Amino acid sequence: MATLFNQGTLRFTPQGGTQTSISSNITSTEFDITYGLAVSHGASPETYAVGDTIRYAVVLENTGSGSLILPTITVDLGGGALDYVGGSAVAFLYEGGDVREYPFTVTEGSVIFNFSEPLPAGGIVFLVYEATVNANAGSTIVSTATGSASEGVATGPVISDSDTATITAAPVSIVKSAPVSANVGDTISYQFTITNNTADAIALDQLTDQLPEQFSLTAVTFTVNGSTLSLNEGSDYTLVNGLLTVDPAQSFSLPAGETVIVTVTGVITA
Numbered sequence: 001m002a003t004l005f006n007q008g009t010l011r012f013t014p015q016g017g018t019q020t021s022i023s024s025n026i027t028s029t030e031f032d033i034t035y036g037l038a039v040s041h042g043a044s045p046e047t048y049a050v051g052d053t054i055r056y057a058v059v060l061e062n063t064g065s066g067s068l069i070l071p072t073i074t075v076d077l078g079g080g081a082l083d084y085v086g087g088s089a090v091a092f093l094y095e096g097g098d099v100r101e102y103p104f105t106v107t108e109g110s111v112i113f114n115f116s117e118p119l120p121a122g123g124i125v126f127l128v129y130e131a132t133v134n135a136n137a138g139s140t141i142v143s144t145a146t147g148s149a150s151e152g153v154a155t156g157p158v159i160s161d162s163d164t165a166t167i168t169a170a171p172v173s174i175v176k177s178a179p180v181s182a183n184v185g186d187t188i189s190y191q192f193t194i195t196n197n198t199a200d201a202i203a204l205d206q207l208t209d210q211l212p213e214q215f216s217l218t219a220v221t222f223t224v225n226g227s228t229l230s231l232n233e234g235s236d237y238t239l240v241n242g243l244l245t246v247d248p249a250q251s252f253s254l255p256a257g258e259t260v261i262v263t264v265t266g267v268i269t270a
């Protein structure tokens with residue numbers, strides 16, 4: 001229980017006299033201070049391949065009637081499947097209809113976000129940070145965010161809450177690469193690196209690419225495990241109004257965990 005004390009003061013001037021003041025009695029009101037903390041955690045996008053950057057959002061809300069001191073947010077980076085992107089985090093405090101930046105420091109490694117200002121009753125902290133998917137990732141990554149704070153004073157009891165954000169490996173990832181620069185007359189190649197991230201073989205049905213007008217197609221190849229297979233125009237691929245459609249006559253099965261490189265080669269024209 002806590003007590004609110006209140007007293008008023010009246011100033012008055014009697015006729016022909018000088019101003020004076022008088023105080024009222026002191027009132028006391030007992031009330032309950034409650035402390036509450038709620039955490040929610042989300043991720044975007046919700047699918048990934050190794051090397052992707054994921055943006056995480058954590059909401060830390062003071063659901064009680066008393067201030068919370070030294071609030072922190074700790075994230076476990078998916079048990080080691082993620083690497084925190086230094087300098088990526090931003091935090092804002094929503095309080096009474098106003099939004100402002102909420103200062104913090106980061107202890108990297110864990111990762112722990114430490115907020116020096118109290119979190120007022122009804123206040124909401126919005127924290128956004130980024131992390132990259134590393135080679136330790138499996139088929140899913142479950143990242144846990146835990147919020148904690150002291151009740152009322154720095155030495156008060158600590159309360160906490162946690163929430164998880166789950167992302168899953170994309171069944172297939174595709175990355176396109178191209179030369180940074182080229183001159184008219186040069187032969188260049190676009191490469192599509194396609195990876196099967198599932199535990200089963202998948203059939204690659206079709207790949208399309210709208211080629212630039214200044215690109216004159218000369219060849220399309222598949223490369224798997226160091227072996228390159230040339231595709232035939234008409235039966236394995238078509239080119240209509242610059243739209244390349246790769247649709248091999250014989251179905252192509254990509255084993256679990258394997259990668260195929262589709263190379264589209266051509267000449268830069270004027």
